[in-house]
Amino acid sequence: MGSAAVAAIKLRKRIKLEEISPVRLVPLAFLAAILVGAGLLMLPLSRTPGSHEVVMPALFTAVSAVCVTGLITVDTATFWTPFGQTVILALIQVGGFGIMTLATLLALLVRKSLGLRSQLIAQSESHTLNLGDVRGVLLRVARIMLACEAATAILLTARFWIAYDDGLATAAWHGIFHAISAFNNAGFSLFSDNLIPFVDDPWIILPICAAVIAGGIGFPVIIELLRGRTVHKGWTVHVRLTVYGTLILLALGTGLFAWFEWDRAETLGPLSTGGRLLAAIAGGVFPRTAGFNSINYGDAAPETLLITNILMFIGGGSAGTAGGIKITTFLVLAFAIWNEVRGREQVTIGHRSVSSPVQRQALSVALLGIAAVMIGTVLLLVFTDYGLEQALFEAVSAFGTVGLSTGITYELPANAELVLMALMFIGRIGTITVASALALISRPILYRLPEERPIIG
Template identity: 70%
Template sequence: MAGAVQSPHRDPVRRTVRAQWSAAAGRLKRFFLQNPVRLVPVGFLAVILLGAAMLMLPASRADADAPVLMPALFTSFSAVCVTGLITVDTSSFWTPFGQTVILALIQVGGFGIMTLSTLLALVIRKRLTVRTQLAAASETHTLNLGDVRRVLLRVAQISLTVEAAVAAVLTVRFWMVYDHPPGTAVWHGVFHAVSAFNNAGFSVFSDSLVGYVADPWIILPVSAALIVGGLGFPVIIELLSRPRTHRLPSMHLRLTLWGTAVLLSSGMLVFALLEWNRPETLGGLTVGGKLLGAFGLTAFPRTAGFNSIDYGQASSETLLLTDTLMFIGGGSAGTAGGIKITTFLILAFAIWNEVRGHDQVLVGARAISSSVQRQALSVALMGVGSVLLGTVALLALTDHDLESVLFECVSAFATVGLSTGITGDLPATGELVLIGLMFMGRVGTITIAAALALRTRRLLYRLPEERPIIG
């Protein structure tokens, strides 16, 4: 009887609650669908928190009594953002299970970065005008609106192929030359191959690759993997499809390849001159070892995070040049970080054309639109602002010198992972600063660049112009 009396009153309440939940879900759905870019930070945060929870399990760490909250959170952020900065030794603090979790986070983070960047490019093109879509299609030659499934499959195929090839070479080297047990050799080979292709820089060796600085069978395969991963999926797929299409290379392809080649060659030359006779770094090596070490010095800062020398012993000139390479980074829609090569080169061409008095920014036989120039300038200045704020914050929170703190902040923002050795000495507040820089550098640049492109619209009116005094 009592139930029969109350049910008419409960039903309207239940309907009201369901309606409220349905309305809230609808608003949330519209919030994300109106701008898909908003899904990027949410998705990354979900994976990061899940990874941190798994790293906090007793099975993940060697010492069950060691503090785990901040190490787990920092390591998860660093792995998913494919950075490589660590506050605890990966080889001794984490168990094989914990290292496997880190490897999975690196793979998920790298795959997510490549696919999200590329898929956002498809979304952006779909949201642009027909004329802009046609212009974009003629430039890329590779990305079409119906290619979502193909994009996912090709990214997975390319990732696994490169990782498997590099892992095989490293495994044989560790086993046959360095006498690692077969199982250990396979694990070391796979871990470093996945870490290299995803530009993560995590290593199961306490000194990273310092012990292999003069071994070409270790340094060159790792460098090849990180360079390929850092080129970006649009460049890789265009290179693979060119023999069939016989189309002219896109501007994006040319800028990325030429920029990568120039940075690698010029960086290697300068690093060799700076460190050739320094006994703390390359001075004690043979000529071949010095050249290989100089190549590693210019390849690894391109957001890979491995180190074949102790950066705590490097010269101030080397650290400043490394800061520059880290901030520039690698190719767009890849596993590399930084502001990206194309962003840097577009700004460089803008300066060059301004000096020559051109009213357009010309790259070869093509012109760069003003909207792309503004996007490049926005991404670069936001990067400078992020590094500046992070540097000031760490200087206020620690007693470390400006050189070391600036190096740490650029490394975090550019998702590189190199360090002069101060990461483990930072207080919890300092670690949070680096976490913010890593997240901003990895997710923020993708989100900002895509959001700026999605907001591009043509005004139906023109305002009067003025010319403030410049310089």
């Protein structure tokens, strides 16, 4: 056997799937799903006749669907056939549930057993805290997801069927598609104007908002709430931060959206009082990485765009379908600042202390997120003729896997589309996961260097 053959065998052994660490396998799995989805969308069966450009729309749509973002460069309703729309829906479901979580659940159902490596892979994707709980968590996640999607689909189907003269089959398809898209915080819609035609219809907007919140709050929080625990009986710091943070951000988002847009003729002005209030609620919920829009954000006030940027960057709960840096990350940093201002050495939340590694992780996630958004914004400014406001909004939306746009996504050149795809990919799998997957194998340090304190500020 020659030296070349020996080298090839050694290389194959090094790249065996089972030898890849879980933190590196998750990005590879998402990438594989994107490539498979793009390949399916490139088939003539997936697109309507007359569509000439295929590769970039298929690749961009696959990235957006798997990363549950919702940014689109072609109209989902007219460019893709029912088969193509089904592919997009499947990619949304797979992306929301998590490639490795889904693979592990299928292995559980088929083999009735899980290996240690499979449990580690599922843990790295689903953010479960106890390795022994992975099986139960995966099954509960699947049941919760299907139950929420089914309930939302039934409500939407009934509304589309009764109020909008859709046939039962069409109404059911619209209901199922938007229910799955909502719970997975994807924001894909089968209507060319997204949810703008339903801006004042509570039977459409409110079920979608509820599904968005349920999917974005995070599976660990949902499981704890379903156990019947109250704030005084066993709520963890994570649950408290997520629940209270979600309520506060929803209230602030809704209130500020109403304040800035209430009388503007371009957005809420023509609506009734009830319609304005409903649109304001949607304006507070949808930026939490949902991607749906019931107004045209290209006509929104600059103040609204700024607040929306903040909400999109923060995102939703951990281990859910939402993106962004996550509520817990934002609030851990906020409490760290508050305790530092008060001169406290220990960061405390709800009579519990937060360890230094958790604080460093939160800081790393936030700073890496800021870096990704800033680099993406600069590249969009270089590659396009749009201003800072539009470029920043697009970059934050992509990184936060939100899907909102001021309307410029359709007009972006190919290199700008690649920038958004990179931001969506990084935002979906997490900045820490990306950094860890690309980093070299860490080695323990067996010594400590002398401490020195640089001047801060």
